[in-house]
Amino acid sequence: MKLFSSVLLCSATLLVLLSSSVSGHAPDSASGAIFGFRDAAAENATEARFLAVPDPKLAEEHLRTLTQAPHMAGTPEDEATAKYVAQKFRDAGLDTEIVEYKVWINYPLEISVDITAPEGVEMHGPTREHVDGDAYDEDPRVVMPFNGMSPSGDAEAEVVYANYGTPEDFEKLEKLKIDVRGKIVLVRYGQNFRGVKEFIAQEHGAAGVIIYSDPYDDGWRRGDKYPAGPWRPDTGVQRGSVGYMFEFPGDPTTPGIASLPSLPESKRISPDKSAQMPKIPITPLSYHDAWPILQHLAGPDSPREWQGALPFTYHVGPGPVRVKMHLKQDYQFRTLWDVIGRLRGSDSPGEWVVAGNHRDAWVYGAVDPNSGTAAMLEAVHGVGELLKSGWKPKRTMIFASWDGEEEGLMGSTEWAEQYESELANAPAYFNMDVAVSGPKFGASSVPSLKQFIRDVTKAVPSPKGGTVYEAWQKVDQPGSSSTQSPNEAIGDGRRMPAVTVKSDVPVGDLGSGSDYSVFQQHLGVPSSDMSSSGPYGVYHSVFDNFAWFKKFGDPDFTYEQEMARIFGLEALRMADADVLPYDYEEYGKEVAAYLDAAGKRAESKFGNHALDFNAVTLAAKHFQDAGTKILAKQRNPPRDLARLNQALRNTERALLVPEGLPHRPWFRHAIYAPGEYTGYAAVVIPGVNEALDKGDAERARQQLTVLTAALERAAKVLEGYR
Ligand SMILES: [Zn+2]
Incomplete structure (x- = not known):
């Protein structure tokens, strides 16, 4: 057990920290700018105001309240936690409703x-x-x-x-x-x-x-x-x-x-x-x-x-x-209660930036999931303070407290299925579930958001000193032996080791096991998940309670504060960015690496040249090149941003396959799905890899064609903007 001193910083301290920390691997490191923003100074000031708000003591109070009784989905105690969260959302100024589903x-x-x-x-x-x-x-x-x-x-x-x-x-x-x-x-x-x-x-x-x-x-x-x-x-x-x-x-x-x-x-x-x-x-x-x-x-x-x-x-x-x-x-x-809090965007109200965490627990759920709820409530607290100062987000921000996640990602799935057409314009979904069980930060996301997440962690102080990014680098250097979290070791982690093609901290790939599934894999909304983890052996038991958390998880709630800051900053940056901060070059490189691995598997299964990877490899290269070109435009944006942002927003959705994966049409994403035989872990380019698993060369051939078409579609969307 480690104890860390509180790092409640005032805004002045933070500004110093911010200006010294935005450096290194950020795409615009030379200028000190924040990727996606024209006026870095204004953005820095907004972020510093936000970062000063999340409070360890209040996070502790939220967690104590949320975990005072067992609150399994559909129970009166679950409904009581929904009302608590709704009240906090309203206090912060969010337009809030409790939405019911029957499951x-x-x-x-x-x-x-x-x-x-x-x-x-x-x-x-x-x-x-x-x-x-x-x-x-x-x-x-x-x-x-x-x-x-x-x-x-x-x-x-x-x-x-x-x-x-x-x-x-x-x-x-x-x-x-x-x-x-x-x-x-x-x-x-x-x-x-x-x-x-x-x-x-x-x-x-x-x-x-x-x-x-x-x-x-x-x-x-x-x-x-x-x-x-x-x-x-x-x-x-x-x-x-x-x-x-x-x-x-x-x-x-x-x-x-x-x-x-x-x-x-x-x-x-x-x-x-x-x-x-x-x-x-x-x-x-x-x-x-x-x-x-x-x-x-x-x-x-x-x-x-x-x-x-x-x-x-x-x-x-x-x-x-x-x-x-x-x-x-x-x-x-039985009835589920999702709590949905909205802030209408001033420029683009039809673009929803969604940030969510589930609230229901098998028993008390101190770590899983209410360490995430407490952090989310402090992020909302911070956004509320910005609102009071007259700030408004450019895009609509939605904070969501999902119900029925434990039974099968139900609250998030039903809500996103209800708003499918509106979510077609959503720039991102940010998830937190098992948010804090210890001091080690980790994240997983779609490749276009990996650099964005690294950049956000460069702006948030770590309870260990320095920034979260620096602390993350120390334990997660590429090639270091400590990249596996204890949760991954026991197979309950949602993060899986990444195929990292960049020499930077690894951000994992999204499999399933939490509420991002419907956003990423059904609707093509770029998504991410994150956690701060440590030794945690009480998962889904009665012992995942407030006493455990206070003793072993985060005794002074400074990692709660850290996660509130990162979560809020993800949503704020995405909602306010002048240019959407995706990196499609990194996406293309990752897909190329997946294809390389699949090609080798195909050779070992069916022999040399039994399957032709030429067309799909060219399509991946095409996608990557289009990503490189648009990245140059993102760094040096034109006056009219609407078309650029539209192209960027539509790219992820171009990777959806309308007819879905073989035998499971609900999963429509050509690059990521939960594995039928792994469950939590991502299967990358699932159509092809699962055909290889089955030893089905004909299906693999057909799926290579489907994948080629998806990559070409995505490349054309990026190139459509010139
Ligand atoms: Zn959970």
């Missing part, structure tokens, strides 16, 4: 896992999540551990251990001649999205799935467990949705349309026909409860890298231990 989600009624053989072997539980010295688990509103979107059902069978439940893990079981058909598959959390574990087990004919948290991944093997340290205690369980969000996110009954309360049932698809709903029962356990199941597996020793940190050799089974799962879920259409 199909489950609460658990009865969940049990029992050992039925061999005789005399018993479960240690299921045990209530509990540690001495933390009273949060005593609240009767704490929902019992369960998986969102898991079906009701009973299953009784021998158990097979399948490590993380990846495709490779199931291949290994096949090699060991272990048949998982009709068995209950026991997997550990980590490496991929939990819904993917369920999806793959279902594909392989399993009867049920149990997911547990191994101490190797986020328990005592990593460090002291809570409350002595930040890692998962014995009884801690990771809840979480297992909906197939890589098919489409949002309400499972309304892909592509908004689940308004007025939507007639006839317009919805029946939940049992929804591609998003898993078919076999799945439920989570703590390692305390999984212990006797694992311990009594016989059969071959598991491959050595499958061994977790429990003190016996892990075997793969099947059996002789048998388990009976009994799940009774209460599925209903």
